[in-house]
Amino acid sequence: MSAVGCPSGGVHGVPRRRESVARIHSMTIEAPITKVINMINVAQESSPATVVQALDKVLEILRTSELYAPHLPPQLGRDDDPMTSDLVGGLVSQNMKRRMSGNESQHQRTAHHGHPQSLTPLASLSQIPEHVQSILEREPTWDFDIIQLEEATNKRPLVYLGLKTFARFAVCEFLSIPESVLVAWLQLIESSYHDSNHYHNSTHAADVLHASAYFLECERTKTVFDAADCVACLIAAAVHDVDHPARTNAFLVNEGNQLALLYNDLAVLENHHASLAFRLTHKDPSVNIFQNLSREDYRALRQSIIDMVLATEMKQHFEHLSKFTHSINKTVLKCEDEASEPSSGSFDNETIFQQLSTPENRTLIKRMLIKCADVSNPVRPTHLCSVWAERIAEEYCQQQTDEEKERGLPVVMAVFDRKTCSIPKSQTSFIDVFINDMFGAWDLITETPVVTRAQEVQTMCPMAACAAADGLSSRDLDRKCSKRDVLRLKNVSVLKKPGVN
Secondary structure, three states: OOOOOOOOOOHHHHHHHHHHHHHHHOOOOOOHHHHHHHHHHHHHHOOOHHHHHHHHHHHHHHOOOOOOOOOOOHHHHOOOOHHHHHHHHHHHOOOOOOOOOOOOOOOOOOOOOOOOOOOOOOOOHHHOOHHHHHHHOOOOOOOOOHHHHHHHOOOOHHHHHHHHHHHHOOHHHHHOOOHHHHHHHHHHHHHOOOOOOOOOOHHHHHHHHHHHHHHHOOHHHHHHOOHHHHHHHHHHHHHOOOOOOOOOHHHHHHOOOHHHHHOOOOOHHHHHHHHHHHHHHOOOOOOOOOOOOOHHHHHHHHHHHHHHHHOOOHHHHHHHHHHHHHHHHHHHHHHHHHHHOHHHOOOOHHHHHHHHOOHHHHHHHHHHHHHHHHOOHHHOOHHHHHHHHHHHHHHHHHHHHHHHHHHOOOOOOOOOOOOOOOHHHHHHHHHHHHHHHHHHHHHHHHOOOOOOOHHHHHHOOHHHHHHHOOOOOHHHHHHHOOHHHHHHHHHHOOOOOOOOO
């Protein structure tokens, strides 16, 4: 058709396309980021050249698909600190290496469920044995010993702690279920964790449940959250790693695991944990803790639980932290600054609570709560921190890195090599990059005394305490630690080979 014959009157219909674009830009339904870009474009029209150039760079950043993907500072990639750069890269890298060959094994791991049953089967809170009850008496405190409970319950701490904690928060009353359904559900969830895992087992789930409950008792969270928020937090904590295979998402993607194929390589484990938790719950009325909720209440609770479980994916760590800092921390600081003005009168907590209690802000707070609970090991008492540090290193070394080398898969985190792995340095690197800023932001809201402050560093594990006390990075650890600390660390600094005493 000739240009004359075009209905639009233009060559190849260009004017028509331009009219379509113009209509799109004039639409009233507009994404927030589009509004920001349009405002910047308008500002550029009346700005000097230097400002226009700066705003061009801003627009370039805003148009990327991964606004919150971290650009790690140069010092993390320095040759003299490979430990930190390797650890961070393995946990948050957005690009996973693949090894797709014709003979690639799917190597599906079978679950090693079934916990020792030497204790009398539990039917209610009143039937908890006395020696277990005595341990659970310290359940509301931060120094509660989850390892002691693990030993006393033959690796079934989640049922006992869950029953005690859920009773404290009146979960059965909220869900309108008898205690027997809760017990059956807790037993099913716990049996779906792999007791052969060194770290990601039901003891870790119980530990995260304990930390979540502790944070829920903080004054501001108690005021901001309603009963549904609290119940969602506790359930999410209990199920957040259910059926964890002791491998990372990157490992599953690299081996072409069925879960990676099912979830399109995106938050593979987190999607699996959330999905399986609900599938298990709905398998039978005897374990369905949601059976008496209204459709609306169930959908809201389900969405909240899923959102929190997905928030535990470390690849999204900096995104969640950034949103929390900008939306929550700045709100609190602004209110406190305004209250400090001479003309403002006394400080009014009600103003903060009203702003934090919006649905959007409650979601951000719940995400940060489970994230802090999930990686709270470094701020636990010394003996607990040490145990967890050794367990995570053993799981990554024995249950992942060793297998990656054996099967010729890409090594996701070379830092966890059995021959060279330094537990103190890996822990200090983790604290440097992930813990300090996150718990600092969390403490601003909850005002909890368990964050990594220098004046409270004695509560941290000995593997990192000496470095964190002065804000040191892992590369400073050997140089700055006292001889006593260095000698104390030698027994756990490098993992032994399997079968070596």
